[in-house]
Amino acid sequence: xxxxxKQRAKVTFEGVSKSFDxxxxxxxxxxxxxxxxxxxxxxxxxxxxxxGKSTLLNIVxxxxxxxxxxxxxxxxxxxxxxxxxVFVFQEYGIFPWASAWDNIALGLRHLPRSEREEIVxxxxxxxxLSGFESAYPMELSGGMKQRVEVARALAVSPDVxxxxxPFGALDSLTRLTMRSEIIRxxxxxxxxILFVTHDVDESxxxxxxxxxxxxxxxxxxxxxxxxxxxPRDLGSPExxxxxNRLYELLGVRHVI
Amino acid sequence: xxxxxxxxxxxxALTFLFTRRTxxxxxxxxxxxGVTLFGLAGWQLACELVRAEVFPTPFDVLAASxxxxxxxxxxxxxxxxxxxxxxxxxxxxGVGIPLGLVVGWSTRSFLAFNPVIQGxxxxxxxxxxxxxxxxxxxxxxxxxxxxxxxxxxxITVGTMxxxxxxxxxxQRSAMNFGLKGIEVFRRxxxxxxLPQIITSLRIALGVAWxxxxxxxxxxxxxxxxxxxxxxxxxxxxxxxVVATMVVIGLIGIVLDMxxxxxxxxxxxxxxxxxx
Ligand SMILES: Nc1ncnc2c1ncn2[C@@H]1O[C@H](COP(=O)(O)OP(=O)(O)OP(=O)(O)O)[C@@H](O)[C@H]1O
Ligand SMILES: [Mg+2]
Numbered sequence: 001x002x003x004x005x006k007q008r009a010k011v012t013f014e015g016v017s018k019s020f021d022x023x024x025x026x027x028x029x030x031x032x033x034x035x036x037x038x039x040x041x042x043x044x045x046x047x048x049x050x051x052g053k054s055t056l057l058n059i060v061x062x063x064x065x066x067x068x069x070x071x072x073x074x075x076x077x078x079x080x081x082x083x084x085x086v087f088v089f090q091e092y093g094i095f096p097w098a099s100a101w102d103n104i105a106l107g108l109r110h111l112p113r114s115e116r117e118e119i120v121x122x123x124x125x126x127x128x129l130s131g132f133e134s135a136y137p138m139e140l141s142g143g144m145k146q147r148v149e150v151a152r153a154l155a156v157s158p159d160v161x162x163x164x165x166p167f168g169a170l171d172s173l174t175r176l177t178m179r180s181e182i183i184r185x186x187x188x189x190x191x192x193i194l195f196v197t198h199d200v201d202e203s204x205x206x207x208x209x210x211x212x213x214x215x216x217x218x219x220x221x222x223x224x225x226x227x228x229x230x231p232r233d234l235g236s237p238e239x240x241x242x243x244n245r246l247y248e249l250l251g252v253r254h255v256i
Numbered sequence: 257x258x259x260x261x262x263x264x265x266x267x268x269a270l271t272f273l274f275t276r277r278t279x280x281x282x283x284x285x286x287x288x289x290g291v292t293l294f295g296l297a298g299w300q301l302a303c304e305l306v307r308a309e310v311f312p313t314p315f316d317v318l319a320a321s322x323x324x325x326x327x328x329x330x331x332x333x334x335x336x337x338x339x340x341x342x343x344x345x346x347x348x349x350g351v352g353i354p355l356g357l358v359v360g361w362s363t364r365s366f367l368a369f370n371p372v373i374q375g376x377x378x379x380x381x382x383x384x385x386x387x388x389x390x391x392x393x394x395x396x397x398x399x400x401x402x403x404x405x406x407x408x409x410x411i412t413v414g415t416m417x418x419x420x421x422x423x424x425x426x427q428r429s430a431m432n433f434g435l436k437g438i439e440v441f442r443r444x445x446x447x448x449x450l451p452q453i454i455t456s457l458r459i460a461l462g463v464a465w466x467x468x469x470x471x472x473x474x475x476x477x478x479x480x481x482x483x484x485x486x487x488x489x490x491x492x493x494x495x496x497v498v499a500t501m502v503v504i505g506l507i508g509i510v511l512d513m514x515x516x517x518x519x520x521x522x523x524x525x526x527x528x529x530x531x
Contacts, residue, residue, distance in 0.1 A: 083434035086433070098523075
């Protein structure tokens with residue numbers, strides 16, 4: 001913690017609550033969320049389905065307004081979507097009517113052509129999609145589509161990336177590959193990443209810190225420090241300890 | 257009894273039998289031919305059983321078609337019909353697509369225009385014929401106006417619905433990457449709606465081709481619809497009537513095939529496979 005205290009705060013949630021008007025009353029989804037994410041930190045938001053993880057991400061992403069409290073990035077309150085901070089959506093957010101190349105170039109419209117082409121090509125190589133520049137999303141596999149989505153976000157060199165279960169729809173093998181690639185890219189670029197998941201293992205494999213939520217209305221149950229170096233040894237006793245702790249917090253007994 | 261009906265039936269059956277094991281592509285051609293031959297057999301048989309003098313057999317229609325082609329008149333009428341449909345259809349697309357995009361995208365204009373559009377839409381274009389003639393007289397303008405009306409509503413409503421169905425994720429992607437104003441239309445609204453716009457164009461052209469024939473039968477002095485009416489009036493030439501119907505059907509198929517080509521473009525293909 002002491003080391004993080006030295007780092008600059010990037011994203012802060014101050015008393016964020018969110019309720020939705022639903023048929024037959026008001027649904028409290030998030031309650032009094034306080035959280036500070038440091039610059040360049042990789043934070044996982046972990047919690048049971050329906051606890052408000054996507055809602056929280058939509059709030060920090062500027063798509064929804066909190067009912068109470070505020071979210072600031074670099075000290076400035078978030079009031080709407082911002083091209084410097086990009087979303088990787090839970091369902092496919094890339095455009096099916098555009099080629100992989102055009103999708104990835106979406107955020108680079110204002111750059112001169114040569115610069116734009118250089119960045120797109122570099123990003124395509126980074127996510128391992130070389131050779132598929134002109135393919136349309138329907139011609140790509142699920143994993144490749146998700147790579148395009150990640151590349152579209154990375155291309156604009158965002159200072160914060162929001163990922164809402166980006167690998168949820170992928171098979172377990174592809175998911176593993178994508179995880180290690182996202183870690184590799186993050187180590188290279190050092191963006192701040194807020195990553196929503198309800199997969200316990202996924203969160204321990206990738207995060208610096210794991211924010212565990214209670215069931216709805218979502219509150220912060222505990223923030224778990226992972227403190228393991230990448231690449232992580234999934235068989236280490238520390239890993240097992242963290243895993244047990246997370247299962248405990250989530251109210252699921254971990255039977256071995 | 258002639259041998260024609262059984263002959264048609266036998267050839268039809270053989271068509272099925274011999275192409276049973278060929279590729280789907282080949283069968284896509286031969287099977288419809290087989291079905292048509294069976295239809296011809298039934299038609300021929302019915303004519304022979306009923307012995308109604310006025311109703312033409314397939315061969316009468318064949319002869320009438322030759323007569324039509326020789327008479328030179330057919331081409332003029334085809335051109336007249338296609339001219340009205342082309343103008344009316346393109347005008348409707350030119351107005352309907354932009355209007356549908358704007359009304360679908362902006363909640364305010366949707367609130368204002370949608371009820372009006374929905375109120376006018378159920379009125380059959382045929383019901384407009386008297387007004388079309390009143391305004392434009394007998395002639396091309398009235399026809400173009402009617403085709404405009406009959407294409408305008410499917411196109412506008414289809415475009416509107418397509419825009420209102422744009423997925424939230426895609427809208428948010430546009431917002432997230434800072435797309436504004438005309439860029440949103442060019443990069444998201446229009447391409448997202450395009451597959452459904454093409455479908456509505458297809459429906460509109462089909463309706464237009466139906467309506468033009470009806471309009472020409474009632475209120476015009478040229479075109480394929482007028483040709484049908486004329487053939488009946490000059491001595492009950494039902495062979496010419498049916499021959500013209502065949503021509504109308506064939507042109508309808510060609511028009512549909514032409515517009516379906518639009519569905520092949522890479523930018524819209526995603527809209528026709530499973531989503
Ligand atoms: N726009 C909305 N209007 C009304 N209720 C909503 C809205 N968005 C979300 N909710 C409700 O808020 C709750 C939390 O939803 P949210 O999508 O944030 O959950 P989540 O934690 O992301 O779940 P999952 O892990 O299943 O994705 C749900 O009960 C949902 O019904
Ligand atoms: Mg969610």
